[in-house]
Amino acid sequence: xxxxxxxxxxxxxxxxxxxxxxxxxxxxxxxxxxxxxxxxxxxxxxxxxxxxxxxxxxxxxxxxxxxxxxxxxxxxxxxxxxxxxxxxxxxxxxxxxxxxxxxxxxxxxxxxxxxxxxxxxxxxxxxxxxxxxxxxxxxxxxxxxxxxxxxxxxxxxxxxxxxxxxxxxxxxxxxxxxxxxxxxxx
Amino acid sequence: xxxxxxxxxxxxxxxxxxxxxxxxxxxxxxxxxxxxxxxxxxxxxxxxxxxxxxxxxxxxxxxxxxxxxxxxxxxxxxxxxxxxxxxxxxxxxxxxxxxxxxxxxxxxxxxxxxxxxxxxxxxxxxxxxxxxxxxxxxxxxxxxxxxxxxxxxxxxxxxxxxxxxxxxxxxxxxxxxxxxxxxxxx
Numbered sequence: 001x002x003x004x005x006x007x008x009x010x011x012x013x014x015x016x017x018x019x020x021x022x023x024x025x026x027x028x029x030x031x032x033x034x035x036x037x038x039x040x041x042x043x044x045x046x047x048x049x050x051x052x053x054x055x056x057x058x059x060x061x062x063x064x065x066x067x068x069x070x071x072x073x074x075x076x077x078x079x080x081x082x083x084x085x086x087x088x089x090x091x092x093x094x095x096x097x098x099x100x101x102x103x104x105x106x107x108x109x110x111x112x113x114x115x116x117x118x119x120x121x122x123x124x125x126x127x128x129x130x131x132x133x134x135x136x137x138x139x140x141x142x143x144x145x146x147x148x149x150x151x152x153x154x155x156x157x158x159x160x161x162x163x164x165x166x167x168x169x170x171x172x173x174x175x176x177x178x179x180x181x182x183x184x185x186x
Numbered sequence: 187x188x189x190x191x192x193x194x195x196x197x198x199x200x201x202x203x204x205x206x207x208x209x210x211x212x213x214x215x216x217x218x219x220x221x222x223x224x225x226x227x228x229x230x231x232x233x234x235x236x237x238x239x240x241x242x243x244x245x246x247x248x249x250x251x252x253x254x255x256x257x258x259x260x261x262x263x264x265x266x267x268x269x270x271x272x273x274x275x276x277x278x279x280x281x282x283x284x285x286x287x288x289x290x291x292x293x294x295x296x297x298x299x300x301x302x303x304x305x306x307x308x309x310x311x312x313x314x315x316x317x318x319x320x321x322x323x324x325x326x327x328x329x330x331x332x333x334x335x336x337x338x339x340x341x342x343x344x345x346x347x348x349x350x351x352x353x354x355x356x357x358x359x360x361x362x363x364x365x366x367x368x369x370x371x372x
Contacts, residue, residue, distance in 0.1 A: 080370065119305045144342060145367050152334040156327075181331050184266065185371035 009047045011037040016054040017100070020107045025051075025114070055104055055114065056121055063125055065093045066150070067132035079138050079146035080182070084175055086129065087154055091171020094158075098167035105162045126151040153178040195233045197223040202240040203286070206293045211237075211300070241290060241300065242307055249311055251279045252336070253318035265324050265332035266368070270361055272315065273340055277357020284353035291348045312337040339364040 015036035019028040030051055034044040048054050069089035073082035094101065108114040130147035134140050157174035161167075201222035205214040216237055220230040234240050255275035259268035280287065294300040316333035320326050343360035347353075 116302055116306050119309055120302050123305055141342075142366070142370060145338065145363070145370055148338040148342070149367070149371065152331065152338065156330060156334070177331070180328070181335070182371040184328060184331055185335065185368040 008037065008039050008043055012039065012044060012047055013054055013057070014100075016051060017103055017107065020055075021103060025107055025111055052114065052117060055108065056117060059121065059124055062121075063128035065090050066125060066154075067128050070129060070132035071135065073136070075136070079133050079142060080149065080178070082133060082136065083129070083146055083150040083153075084178060086150060087157075087174035087178060088171045090154060091169060091174060094161075094170045096167075098161070101158075101162050122151055122155060125154075149178065149181055153181055194223065194225050194229055198225065198230060198233055199240055199243070200286075202237060203289055203293065206241075207289060211293055211297055238300065238303060241294065242303060245307065245310055248307075249314035251276050252311060252340075253314050256315060256318035257321065259322070261322070265319050265328060266335065266364070268319060268322065269315070269332055269336040269339075270364060272336060273343075273360035273364060274357045276340060277355060277360060280347075280356045282353075284347070287344075287348050308337055308341060311340075335364065335367055339367055 012033060016028070016033045019032055019036055023032075028051065030044050031041055033051060033054065034041045037044075066086040066089065069086040070082045073085045077085070108118055126144075126147045128147075129150050130140075130143045133143035133146055138146065154174050154177075157170060157177045160177075161170045161173055198219060202214070202219045205218055205222055209218075214237065216230050217227055219237060219240065220227045223230075252272040252275065255272040256268045259271045263271070294304055312330075312333045314333075315336050316326075316329045319329035319332055324332065340360050340363075343356060343363045346363075347356045347359055
């Protein structure tokens with residue numbers, strides 16, 4: 001098995017999720033996941049620190065979906081307009097990922113330690129968005145609050161989206177939740 | 187040592203924090219904490235599951251500070267008015283606890299696992315507040331969003347409060363942050 005293995009990372013993610021659902025999260029080992037994906041354990045560890053991390057992907061890549069959209073928003077856009085652009089971008093990124101997201105959510109919902117990890121992912125996303133807003137000149141306090149509003153809207157929307165049997169437009173739901181938040185705050 | 191030990195719980199919390207600061211969190215054992223508090227390890231485990239939990243107290247008691255205030259708000263108070271009452275109540279509860287909170291924050295900020303635990307505490311608080319709002323008739327979706335706004339405001343305020351050398355009024359800061367959130371959302 002060479003060092004360069006096209007798609008090994010996503011095959012590992014797919015294999016891990018299948019095994020977590022078939023055998024349970026605890027009963028699945030890194031060796032099982034590597035075997036199912038057709039790679040060595042060594043390759044597994046080149047991509048992920050442990051079996052938990054397979055469910056969480058690359059935080060830098062994930063956060064960049066939001067922060068790139070914030071950075072690309074027009075210079076005169078308000079923090080929450082930039083946030084809206086980020087919610088739309090995240091909605092697009094998740095397009096077609098509904099079946100995977102539903103299966104992943106089922107595993108995470110069943111394990112407190114995975115829920116904790118999911119919360120940390122959320123915290124880091126909020127910090128990344130705050131950083132992107134501050135970089136466009138939003139004052140740090142307002143940037144932190146706007147970033148929290150964005151992640152609250154996104155996660156509330158994501159919970160609805162993932163709970164539905166059919167895939168709907170996550171961006172639409174998230175922008176709707178942000179509007180609800182704004183109405184509530186009035 | 188009898189089963190009834192007045193103040194053992196708070197003595198353990200105090201002893202643990204002292205030792206975490208003196209020796210470091212990793213180097214401190216449950217045996218050390220029990221010895222410093224003048225109780226047996228058995229007593230320690232009657233109060234806390236492990237040394238991490240000493241820093242997090244009783245979640246039911248903590249959440250009730252907020253949820254009791256939500257429940258006690260006038261029937262015609264809006265969700266965010268009820269939230270404001272909860273922020274005021276929390277401010278009162280933390281009165282005089284500034285020195286402890288500052289020392290605790292220093293330990294937590296230095297350990298990723300403790301920060302994760304702090305995030306979970308925040309999640310549970312948000313869920314508890316959402317439940318209290320729903321119990322007063324707020325629709326579940328709006329209750330969840332209002333609860334998130336409340337916890338965002340509280341934690342932002344708490345971070346400012348704990349960072350300051352002098353104790354200021356946490357309730358005032360939190361109500362101010364909620365007002366900032368509302369202004370941002372407009």
